[in-house]
Amino acid sequence: MKRNLSAGGRRSGGLSVDVFTESELQDIHLATLEVLERTGVWVEIDEARDIFAGGGCVVDPDTRIVRIPPHLVEDAIRSAPASITLCGRDPKNDIVIEAGRVGFSNFGEGVMVIDPYDGELRASTKQDLADIARLCDALPAVDVFEIAVGAGDMPPATASIHNHEAAIVNQTKPISGGPLDGRAVKISLKMLEAVQGSPEAVRERPMMIMGTCPVSPLKLVKDCCEIVIEAARAGVPSCVLSMAMAGGSSPVTLAGTLVTHNAEVLAGIVLAQLTERGSKVLYGSSTTAMDLRLAAASVGSPELALISAGVAQLARQYRLPSYIAGA
Numbered sequence: 625m626k627r628n629l630s631a632g633g634r635r636s637g638g639l640s641v642d643v644f645t646e647s648e649l650q651d652i653h654l655a656t657l658e659v660l661e662r663t664g665v666w667v668e669i670d671e672a673r674d675i676f677a678g679g680g681c682v683v684d685p686d687t688r689i690v691r692i693p694p695h696l697v698e699d700a701i702r703s704a705p706a707s708i709t710l711c712g713r714d715p716k717n718d719i720v721i722e723a724g725r726v727g728f729s730n731f732g733e734g735v736m737v738i739d740p741y742d743g744e745l746r747a748s749t750k751q752d753l754a755d756i757a758r759l760c761d762a763l764p765a766v767d768v769f770e771i772a773v774g775a776g777d778m779p780p781a782t783a784s785i786h787n788h789e790a791a792i793v794n795q796t797k798p799i800s801g802g803p804l805d806g807r808a809v810k811i812s813l814k815m816l817e818a819v820q821g822s823p824e825a826v827r828e829r830p831m832m833i834m835g836t837c838p839v840s841p842l843k844l845v846k847d848c849c850e851i852v853i854e855a856a857r858a859g860v861p862s863c864v865l866s867m868a869m870a871g872g873s874s875p876v877t878l879a880g881t882l883v884t885h886n887a888e889v890l891a892g893i894v895l896a897q898l899t900e901r902g903s904k905v906l907y908g909s910s911t912t913a914m915d916l917r918l919a920a921a922s923v924g925s926p927e928l929a930l931i932s933a934g935v936a937q938l939a940r941q942y943r944l945p946s947y948i949a950g951a
Contacts, residue, residue: 625709625715625716625718625719625720627719627720627725628719628720628725628726628727628767641929641933642933642937643878643930643933643934643937644879644934644937648879649937649938649941651879652879652882652883652886652938653886653938653941655879655883656697656883656886656887656890657694657697657698659842659883659884659887660691660692660694660697660887660890660891661691661692661693661694662691663691663842664682664689664690664691664692664842665689665690665692665838665842665843665844665887665888665891666687666688666689666690666842666843666844667683667688667689667690667843667844667849668688668843668844668845668846668849669846669849669850671849671850671853672844672849672852672853672895673685673688673690675853675895675898675899676690676692676894676895676898677690678898679696679894679898680693680696681693681696681894690891692891692894696894696898697890697894699897700890700893700894700896700897700898701890701893701942701943701944703897703901703902704893704896704897704902704903704904704905704944705902705904705905705945706722706723706943706944706945707720707721707722707945708720708721708722708830708861708904708906708945709721710768710798710830710831710833710861711798711829711830711831712795712796712797712798712831713792713795713796713797713819713831714796714797717767717796717797717798718798719767719768719798721906721945721947722945723939723940723942723943723944723945723946727767727768728765728766728767728768729766729767729768729769729770729800730756730760730766730769730770730772731770731772731949732770732771732772732773732800732802733770733771733772733773733774733787733802734748734772734773734774735747735748735773735774735776736748736773737752737773747776747777748773748774748775748776749775749776749777750775750777750778750786750787750790752773753771753772753773753774753775753787753790753791754790754793754794755794756772756773757769757772757790757791757794757795758794758795760772760795760797761794761795761796761797766797767797767798768797768798768799768800768833769791769795769797769798769799769800770800771787771788771791771799771800771801771802774787775787775790781804782808783804784801784802784803784804784808784812785803785804785808785811785812787801787802788801788803788808788812788815788832789815792815792816792819792831792832798830798831798832798833799831799832799833800832800833800835800863800947801832801833801834801835802835802836803834803835803836803851804847805846805847805850805851806847806850806851806853806854807850809834809850809851809854809855809858810854812832812834813826813854813858813860816831816832816860819831823858826858826859826860827858827859827860830859830860830861830904832860833860833861833862833863833906833947834851834854834855834860834861834862834863835851835862835863835865835908835947836848836851836852836862836863836864836865836892837864837865837866837867837908837910838864838866838888838889838891838892840866840867840868840869840873840874840884840885840888841868841873841874841884841888842884842887842888842891843888844888844891844892844895848864848892849895852864852892852895852896852899853895853896853899855896855903856895856896856897856899856900856903857899857900859900859903859904860904861904861905861906862892862896862903862904862905862906863905863906863908863947864888864889864892864893864896864905864906864907864908865889865906865908865909865910865947865949866884866885866888866889866908866909866910866911867910867911867921868881868884868885868888868911869911869912869913869914869921870911870912870913870914870927870931871913871914871916872914872919873914874911876913878927878930878931878934881911881913881931882931882934882935882938885909885911885931885935886938889907889908889909892905893905893907893944905944906944906945906946906947907935907938907939907942907944907945907946907947908946908947908948908949909931909932909935909946909947909948909949910948910949911931911932911935912925912927912928912931913925913927913928913931932948935948936948
């Protein structure tokens with residue numbers, strides 16, 4: 625098992641960037657609670673709305689708006705584990721994920737590759753994913769394998785399942801998956817059970833994170849709800865990862881974007897904790913600024929660095945493991 629160094633610890637190799645003061649973080653938190661209680665989030669499916677209602681939220685069945693009281697948000701934060709051990713098929717690749725401790729994964733999910741043999745730019749295939757998985761498995765700097773490219777040669781309805789199969793077969797490290805919906809989660813869990821022996825073994829040693837994204841602004845759509853619910857019931861980690869774009873689907877200001885980002889992620893975490901208290905969740909972010917000239921996500925920009933640093937501060941404040949995309 626690996627327990628990587630903490631960012632910002634009092635060591636010669638540590639680095640920490642604090643974008644906000646404690647007071648400013650508290651302001652963002654209080655604004656988030658106000659958004660969740662007064663504006664609410666749009667929740668697409670009946671099952672998720674029923675879970676929210678059963679937990680004490682105010683649900684409008686006509687508009688599908690769910691308003692979450694502040695005490696439920698803060699209780700969900702407290703009940704989520706502060707530390708998660710992600711397990712590999714080889715136990716030597718297990719890694720502890722917790723606030724402040726830094727690990728790395730490759731980026732994903734690409735849809736094109738440059739063929740290593742003829743240099744042609746083409747759509748990625750399941751075999752490409754298998755090959756990249758074996759490469760990342762051999763790279764010591766990669767702690768968790770992210771689905772690097774998509775199986776573009778497989779039917780879209782089942783492509784995420786093929787992605788997971790290629791990763792499970794070719795990886796001995798923990799896997800960050802991206803299921804299409806709740807059905808894909810169930811099938812992927814069956815594959816893990818075939819490797820690990822039983823549902824109990826999968827719960828005891830989770831080898832895969834089930835990643836999902838709310839739709840900005842403030843929507844928990846069908847697939848997002850299903851993935852969070854099924855992962856919580858199975859006892860495997862889910863990563864609720866907002867992909868807001870400041871100036872597009874979220875406010876243009878740093879603090880404003882972090883409020884809506886925070887509301888989306890915390891709404892997903894509340895759903896997970898109301899489904900099964902103590903379920904494993906990661907606070908995720910691929911939020912960045914929108915390039916106002918091209919109307920595209922500005923990845924690699926200074927704005928992304930500031931947003932990501934702010935997200936890491938929020939996750940540390942909540943004592944939640946975080947998963948932050950981009951560089």
